[in-house]
Amino acid sequence: MTTLDFFLQALTLQGGYNSALVAVGAGLLGIAGGGAGAFVFLRKRALVSDAVTHATLPGVAIAFIIMALLGGDGRWLPGLILGSAASAAIGLMAVEWISAKTRLGEDAAIGAVLSVFFGLGIVLLTVIQTMDHGKQAGLDTFLLGSTAGMLIGEAVLIAAAGAVAVALVVALRRPMTMVAFDPEYAATLGIDVRRTDLAMMGLALIVTVIGLKIVGLILIVALLIIPPVAARFWTDRVDRLILISAAIGGVSGYTGAALSAAAADMPTGPIIVLIAFAMFALSLAFSPLRGVLASALRHRRFQHRVHLRQGLLALARGEAIYDRLTLRILRRRGLIRGDGVVTQDGRGAAGRAQLDETRWTTARRLRADDPVLERYDGLTPIDRILTTDQVAHLDSLLPKPEST
Amino acid sequence: MEVGAEFVQLSLAPIVIGTLAAIACALPGNFLLLRRQALIGDAISHVALPGIVVAFLVTGTIATWPMMIGAAGAAVVAVALIELIKRLGRVEPGAAMGVVFTTLFAAGVLLLEQSDTSGVHIDVEHALYGNLESLIWFDAVGWSSLADPAALAGLPPQLFRLAIVLAVIVVFLVAFWKELAISTFDPGFAQALGIRTGAVGFALVVASAIAAVAAFDAVGSIIVIAMFVCPPATARLMTDRLGRQIAWSVLFATTSAIAGYVFAGYGPLWFGSADAVSAAGMIATVAGLQLGLACMIGPRRQRTGQAAAPH
Numbered sequence: 001m002t003t004l005d006f007f008l009q010a011l012t013l014q015g016g017y018n019s020a021l022v023a024v025g026a027g028l029l030g031i032a033g034g035g036a037g038a039f040v041f042l043r044k045r046a047l048v049s050d051a052v053t054h055a056t057l058p059g060v061a062i063a064f065i066i067m068a069l070l071g072g073d074g075r076w077l078p079g080l081i082l083g084s085a086a087s088a089a090i091g092l093m094a095v096e097w098i099s100a101k102t103r104l105g106e107d108a109a110i111g112a113v114l115s116v117f118f119g120l121g122i123v124l125l126t127v128i129q130t131m132d133h134g135k136q137a138g139l140d141t142f143l144l145g146s147t148a149g150m151l152i153g154e155a156v157l158i159a160a161a162g163a164v165a166v167a168l169v170v171a172l173r174r175p176m177t178m179v180a181f182d183p184e185y186a187a188t189l190g191i192d193v194r195r196t197d198l199a200m201m202g203l204a205l206i207v208t209v210i211g212l213k214i215v216g217l218i219l220i221v222a223l224l225i226i227p228p229v230a231a232r233f234w235t236d237r238v239d240r241l242i243l244i245s246a247a248i249g250g251v252s253g254y255t256g257a258a259l260s261a262a263a264a265d266m267p268t269g270p271i272i273v274l275i276a277f278a279m280f281a282l283s284l285a286f287s288p289l290r291g292v293l294a295s296a297l298r299h300r301r302f303q304h305r306v307h308l309r310q311g312l313l314a315l316a317r318g319e320a321i322y323d324r325l326t327l328r329i330l331r332r333r334g335l336i337r338g339d340g341v342v343t344q345d346g347r348g349a350a351g352r353a354q355l356d357e358t359r360w361t362t363a364r365r366l367r368a369d370d371p372v373l374e375r376y377d378g379l380t381p382i383d384r385i386l387t388t389d390q391v392a393h394l395d396s397l398l399p400k401p402e403s404t
Numbered sequence: 405m406e407v408g409a410e411f412v413q414l415s416l417a418p419i420v421i422g423t424l425a426a427i428a429c430a431l432p433g434n435f436l437l438l439r440r441q442a443l444i445g446d447a448i449s450h451v452a453l454p455g456i457v458v459a460f461l462v463t464g465t466i467a468t469w470p471m472m473i474g475a476a477g478a479a480v481v482a483v484a485l486i487e488l489i490k491r492l493g494r495v496e497p498g499a500a501m502g503v504v505f506t507t508l509f510a511a512g513v514l515l516l517e518q519s520d521t522s523g524v525h526i527d528v529e530h531a532l533y534g535n536l537e538s539l540i541w542f543d544a545v546g547w548s549s550l551a552d553p554a555a556l557a558g559l560p561p562q563l564f565r566l567a568i569v570l571a572v573i574v575v576f577l578v579a580f581w582k583e584l585a586i587s588t589f590d591p592g593f594a595q596a597l598g599i600r601t602g603a604v605g606f607a608l609v610v611a612s613a614i615a616a617v618a619a620f621d622a623v624g625s626i627i628v629i630a631m632f633v634c635p636p637a638t639a640r641l642m643t644d645r646l647g648r649q650i651a652w653s654v655l656f657a658t659t660s661a662i663a664g665y666v667f668a669g670y671g672p673l674w675f676g677s678a679d680a681v682s683a684a685g686m687i688a689t690v691a692g693l694q695l696g697l698a699c700m701i702g703p704r705r706q707r708t709g710q711a712a713a714p715h
Binding site: 047101103112117119123124130144222225228232273 | 437440441442443445446450489492493494495496498499500501502503506507509510511513514517518528529532533626627629630632633634636637640641668672677679680681682684685686687688689691692695699702704705706707708
């Protein structure tokens with residue numbers, strides 16, 4: 001069986017119950033991450049979630065130590081998730097506290113919390129290595145995530161928690177949207193901004209802790225950041241932004257987990273992140289709204305219109321044209337011949353351009369303070385701005401062309 | 405063996421290397437902090453991994469210089485990518501940074517898994533928390549070795565590299581002190597004086613990348629991130645003057661490196677455990693404790709004019 005067959009099987013949920021469950025769980029995780037991340041992104045707090053994700057490590061380690069000391073299995077996932085949630089919450093509060101109470105900026109607070117909590121976590125991991133429980137192996141999979149050898153119960157837990165997170169995003173979307181866009185207006189509507197912010201970061205925290213096992217704590221933040229940034233290219237409406245972001249996250253999570261289940265040396269977390277990035281790169285390049293290609297085309301079209309207009313005006317005034325681009329555009333439209341002589345069409349078009357220009361000049365001289373006429377850009381024909389009657393009236397006021 | 409011989413052999417070099425790395429990162433960190441670019445260090449150290457892996461794949465060895473060039477190249481690529489995404493996509497800087505460094509880190513991990521690195525020692529953990537404890541001075545027999553040229557030549561090469569990098573950074577800061585200070589505090593005024601603020605900012609990022617890469621090679625990325633942010637942030641809460649802030653940050657970087665290493669190596673002994681814990685992690689933790697303390701009692705911890713604010 002080829003890798004592709006295996007991948008297709010995993011995608012269609014036939015690669016075994018376990019990997020199917022993991023793929024569904026990763027998909028739900030991606031949807032929740034994309035949804036929650038959209039609000040975090042709109043609130044411009046993408047990197048706060050980076051501090052939150054790194055801050056999970058000491059909690060994981062402490063939970064392991066406590067569970068092992070109590071005689072249980074230190075790797076019991078619900079316990080580790082609780083521990084990670086507690087320390088991530090402390091990390092989040094530390095960021096808020098430092099940036100609110102001291103003169104340090106939020107970026108410094110993020111950097112400090114991220115590195116110090118992570119450092120403390122590493123210290124605790126080395127403490128665990130020296131404990132004689134022997135079963136410590138596996139905690140380092142929380143750094144980069146691993147779906148290999150995941151227990152059925154763990155996969156069910158992740159899928160269920162992912163579903164809960166999705167439900168929370170749906171339930172909290174209105175207040176979070178209001179606060180993300182206009183916190184002051186939201187406050188006048190009776191929305192508690194501080195609490196909504198906390199709920200938003202809490203949601204990011206939930207995504208983080210359930211993503212630890214699959215994506216790992218270093219990369220989970222990508223599921224909160226990349227999907228909304230990619231989605232932003234496709235829409236200006238917030239409801240669609242959330243949906244698109246959640247869809248991108250879901251597709252990344254699902255295909256990433258399926259792909260990683262199909263091939264041996266494909267670590268789950270990095271694959272998911274790279275798929276999300278590929279979708280971001282496609283959006284950046286090809287989105288019709290804000291994509292690079294679309295704006296390059298727009299720029300080219302605009303450039304052509306300007307050159308065409310200026311070329312026609314030059315023809316009408318009988319001036320010589322030297323600009324190569326202008327000549328090429330006029331030639332391609334059959335307005336001049338290969339040797340630069342004006343064609344019949346060209347004379348007509350030049351006359352129309354000259355008439356439009358004269359109308360504009362006259363109108364702007366007669367009604368200098370008319371805001372409608374402020375829309376003069378040297379490109380828009382005046383009959384698109386004024387009514388037929390107005391144009392006819394304007395024409396009666398035009399300076400009489402000298403008879404030739 | 406004389407008293408302290410074991411200390412000189414096992415602990416002196418790591419402590420000196422840790423201190424040099426901490427200071428080399430903290431110095432440019434002061435300016436990054438004041439420019440609200442504290443997370444540049446975070447981004448640079450995340451992307452060092454793919455740089456190192458690519459350097460390994462190209463050269464096939466784990467020699468130091470290709471690795472450092474690879475990491476520095478990756479840092480430049482990352483900064484350029486962030487700028488590109490910001491401009492082309494009109495994406496907010498924080499989000500652009502998040503997109504770039506997570507993607508490059510993921511690419512690094514994937515490359516590492518895909519390539520055959522079984523014969524050599526590169527792994528993600530090593531990149532994250534380095535291996536300060538292994539930088540032992542084998543040739544030392546005691547304090548007297550400090551005066552013995554033959555023994556000194558046997559010091560871990562990271563020590564000399566970091567010393568050179570630190571010297572380069574000090575020279576850079578001294579030479580461009582005026583430009584850096586003015587363009588950090590008042591970019592508009594700096595431009596009016598004819599200072600090219602863009603070039604100054606870029607030079608600062610390059611200096612930070614050099615410090616990060618040299619330190620990363622010796623001590624791993626956690627110390628790099630922590631030292632870019634924590635000592636300067638702690639110092640910022642102690643004084644209003646730039647010169648003093650930098651002096652404080654050097655002091656805090658030094659104390660966290662020394663105290664962190666000592667706690668990691670000897671702390672467990674005091675609690676009756678024989679095994680040391682991660683020095684890199686402990687150094688970051690001590691730096692964090694210092695910052696936490698300064699946040700609570702630092703003489704200049706509050707924003708100027710904060711008391712007058714309505715809320």
